[in-house]
Amino acid sequence: MELKDIQNLIKFVAKSGASEVKLEMEDIKITIKTGEEKGETTYIQQMPSMPQQAAPAAAAPAAAPPAESVNEDSKYITVKSPIIGTFYRKPSPDKPMFVEVGSTVGQGDVLCVIEAMKLFNEIESEVSGKIVKILVDDASPVEFDQPLFLVDPS
Template sequence: MDIREIQNLIKFVSKSEVSEVKYKTKDFEITIKTPLGGNENISYVAQPAMYPAPAAAPAPAAAPQAAPAADTPKDAAADDSKYIAIKSPMIGTFYRKPAPDKDVFVNVGDEVTPGKVVCVIEAMKLFNQIESEISGKIVKILVDDATPVEYDQPLFLVDPS
């Protein structure tokens, strides 16, 4: 079973109303538990995932510091229209590095191509490498390292030109 199949299985279980799914083959075994099963360990994972949206509130707090910062939201609106977002394919914890002692996968200004690993998302103690599906230049990293992310949440902005 490859990463894509595991991701699809996680998506299926999260959308269905089951409390636990076990999948077992000769070489592979996975158990996925959802909050419906009363497992308190998983219910706290869903709660912090809601915090990144309010965490964007400190960014407007930075805007009053300087008058030029007021132009930044206009630029950000323009960025959204001409840049393409690399989005999270799952719920989990976002990491920019493959390991704490390693270098980050990508920085602002780096070129990416389809298949290049841009980050890792840890879900249920599995570290899933997230690959770029587009070519271009990273212009903005939208998520802080080691923070929870939601399904389909933008992680990076890429300039495809």
């Protein structure tokens, strides 16, 4: 994990409202505590060197607004995942999908849910438009800032 990743994690936890997040991987332990009186406190402990293997993903417990950016190669807006977790296109297995390709969405409409640490976080659209493409399969793991949808704002 690079310093930039740790700084982004600290910022994300501060915005999420969580009071404490612990991240433990094979080679590093991070505990981030936030509090109104104390400010941010970060503890980082380097673990003894071990053979490199894929580290498990961790997620903060609260949702942040979805990050969106305009792709320079197209006129579409990319809706990105604000958290690490599991992407679901419907609120429960017996309910219909939130959106399909061709669906018209308004600002504040729920596009999907992302489950992180047993909490289901609704991801709302920040723009009005039409869903052009769904970039992630239902029940798939997603990373922070991973593109989820393409929206045509026109």
